[in-house]
Amino acid sequence: MIYKVPFVEPTKNYRMIKNEIDAAFFEVLSKGDLIMRGQLKQFEENLAKFVGTKYAVGLNSGYDALHISMLAAGVKNGDEVIVPAHTFVATASAVVNAGGTPVLVDVGKDYNIDVTKIEEAITPKTKAIIPVHLNGRVSDMGAIMTIADKYNLVVVEDACQSLGGTFNGKRGGAFGMAGCWSFYPFKILGGYGDGGAITTNDSRVAKMARLLRYNGEDRETGEYYYHGFTCLLDNLQAAFLDIKLRHLPDWIKRRRKIAALYKEGLEDIEELKLPHFDTPGFEDVYQNYVIRTSKRDELANYLKKNGVEILIHWPKPYYSYKALELKDRGFPETEAICREVLSLPMNVEINDKQVEYVIKTVRSFFK
Ligand SMILES: Cc1ncc(COP(=O)(O)O)c(C=O)c1O
Known part of the structure; x- marks a missing residue:
């Protein structure tokens, strides 16, 4: 596709x-x-x-x-x-x-x-x-x-x-x-x-x-x-x-700009949690723009159907794979994250129009 x-x-x-x-x-x-x-x-x-x-x-x-x-x-x-x-x-x-x-x-709300x-x-x-x-x-x-x-x-x-x-x-x-x-x-x-x-x-x-x-x-x-x-x-x-390292400072600025556009366009949707946290001292570079909702699977399908490619990191916790023989001591936040998160497109290649399209599509899902 x-x-x-x-x-x-x-x-x-x-x-x-x-x-x-x-x-x-x-x-x-x-x-x-x-x-x-x-x-x-x-x-x-x-x-x-x-x-x-x-x-x-x-x-x-x-x-x-x-x-x-x-x-x-x-x-x-x-x-x-x-x-x-x-x-x-x-x-x-x-x-x-x-x-x-x-x-x-287990992890906290900031993943x-x-x-x-x-x-x-x-x-x-x-x-x-x-x-x-x-x-x-x-x-x-x-x-x-x-x-x-x-x-x-x-x-x-x-x-x-x-x-x-x-x-x-x-x-x-x-x-x-x-x-x-x-x-x-x-x-x-x-x-x-x-x-x-x-x-x-x-x-x-x-x-x-x-x-x-x-x-x-x-x-x-x-x-x-x-x-x-x-x-x-x-x-x-x-x-x-x-070569890419020389471009990195500008590319980080661009990622932060995209994150700011997503925030501005999506922050009023109550059913959606965005990756902006109120803790001072942290400067994020947005390798991934992870959003969180209880309607994750429906939203993921809707976005894909409407031309927005998303990824899910990760739909199943790694410790749940039997062959890895890892001890599950009970990790409620991780379990919830695996059910609720998806990552929106976030890279230096996309332009503002594409970001606007993603915002519009997410908004039309929650309307
Ligand atoms: C958090 C984390 N740890 C480790 C790795 C492993 O890196 P690589 O794929 O280069 O082996 C990755 C990347 O895939 C990662 O995202």
């Missing part, structure tokens, strides 16, 4: 920066700079600067960033790691694949971990906590860092959905031992394939990530330090991402 307002338009995004991308493609390919060359180093430096950390290490995916962070945190068999019940499954899988056990905690429920989930086995900054909103890092200090826990931020988001003026991904990033194509900073990174102020973590991403080998000396992986960010992707 061809939508009047598609959820994302990667070809349009490419056309917006075609000259720069084509030039980078030509440069990288004509020099044969494919693995760990200048473009990767340059992107890592610029990413670290943007986030506000000393180091950034380019990896193959957000999952790899989380997995390597778990290893750097020293998570091993028997260790528990606190993760939100409402997140992408990769957050929990990284814990499991490091040998740990995810202990899930991020409910900081009032963290302490009751801590046991003597708890090693770390992974707050997830969902939908472009940084978690309450003030409360989380206080709890982590009190119980001596390592904090690894799953910031995969929040590049540029801040809490009390500091960017998400710069609070904990490590920040984990995904450059999956439809992320706020998306590549043309998979990509990811770790940001950190800890030279030990940065060094470990650099070794683990390339089979445990120190490339300068040839010494092997770990049984590692092959999971580095390709030089070509790094070149593309570096």
